[in-house]
Amino acid sequence: MAKVEIGLNAELVVEVMVLAGVGSPQDAVELVLRDYVARGHRTETRTGSTDRSLREADTRPQEPQG
Numbered sequence: 001m002a003k004v005e006i007g008l009n010a011e012l013v014v015e016v017m018v019l020a021g022v023g024s025p026q027d028a029v030e031l032v033l034r035d036y037v038a039r040g041h042r043t044e045t046r047t048g049s050t051d052r053s054l055r056e057a058d059t060r061p062q063e064p065q066g
Contacts, residue, residue, distance in 0.1 A: 008029070016028040 008025075013025045013028055016032055017023065017025065020028050020031050022028050022031065
C-alpha cells in the first residue's frame with residue numbers, strides 16, 4: 001500500500017482524536033477519510049449516480065510543483 005505524507009493543523013488533528021476516541025493522529029485521519037469515503041458510497045447508492053472517471057484517475061504520485 002502506498003503511503004502519503006502531508007502536513008496538518010495539529011489542533012484539528014487533536015480535536016478529531018478526542019471526538020473519535022483514538023490515541024494516534026494517523027488513526028484519527030484514517031477514520032475521517034474512511035467515513036468520508038463511506039458517506040460518498042452511501043450517496044451514490046441513494047442517487048444511483050457514480051463518477052467512475054474520478055476513481056479511475058491516474059493514481060501515481062505527482063512530482064512536487066513550485
